[in-house]
Amino acid sequence: MNLLQAIIMGIVQGITEFLPVSSSGHLTILKNMFGMKDVKITFDLMLHFGTLVAIFIVFWKDILWLIGSGLGIIRDSVLNVITYFKSVKKGGRKLPYRKVISNQYRKFTWMVIVSTIPTGIIGYTFEKSFPMDNMGLLVPGICLFITAVLLMVADKCPGGSKLPNDVTYTNAFSIGIVQGLATLPGISRSGSTIAACLISGFDKKFAVKYSFIMSIPAVLGAVVLKLGDLSQDALSKGEIACYGVGTIVSAVVGYFCIRIMLKLVKERKFKYFAYYCIAVGVFSIVAFFVRL
Secondary structure: OOHHHHHHHHHHHHHHHHOOOOHHHHHHHHHHHHOOOOOOHHHHHHHHHHHHHHHHHHOHHHHHHHHHHHHHHHHHHHHHHHHHHHHHHOOOOOOOOOOOOOOHHHHHHHHHHHHHHHHHHHHHHHHHHOOHHHOOOHHHHHHHHHHHHHHHHHHHOOOOOEOHHHOOHHHHHHHHHHHHHOOOOOOOHHHHHHHHHHHOOEOHHHHHHHHHHOHHHHHHHHHHHOHHHHHHOOOOHHHHHHHHHHHHHHHHHHHHHHHHHHHHHHHOOHHHHHHHHHHHHHHHHHHHHHHO
């Protein structure tokens, strides 16, 4: 991999991670086109880390509130456990407990946790069962068609009004399942989860915010699982430079694409991305059979 290829991959990751057209599918297709099958999934993780930085920059206020809320949940849960044992010592006398989910940010935090559970289970299972870094062009092509269908459905969904206090944990768990399935290259994580949010009746702006923020633990979890592989990869100075440049480019491009996505979801223009996914899917499938 050379520096130009790293820049192109970074641009594509930054665009496709947040626009609903599947970053993993595009990266897989580009790797096949550029003959980059020797590039390990480590590079993909670095590109995803770059777009993760973009999420932190755009939603930093919400993320700080969520971190504070998470710490508050832990504190109050511990205090409730202490209260329980105190009540036992006093012969079962009922003592006042703290309300753990006491505001919308705590509810938001707990929703992200609930969504992460199925995502982690499905993502880990797929990682062990299907080597994502060795996928050909057929799987991304088929999955891009699935993404197109999801986007068409999302485009027809009327705007909901659900905010954190209105969302059920069943909604959150279901959206986590969808995010887990988006591990497959070609299924857009942002497109599928936003579609799931809209189908569940989320407010449009909140649907985008939730989709992007809930990706944080998923990406961090993937990086942690790959730490062993990262330490075993012997990278040259040139490869380190390519990885670094690709990460920075994906972060910068991703920042602007998040801003664009926040506007697009209000205007219900998902169908145009659906057409694009169909076109790229056809190209991918045709290229697979032509190479045969």
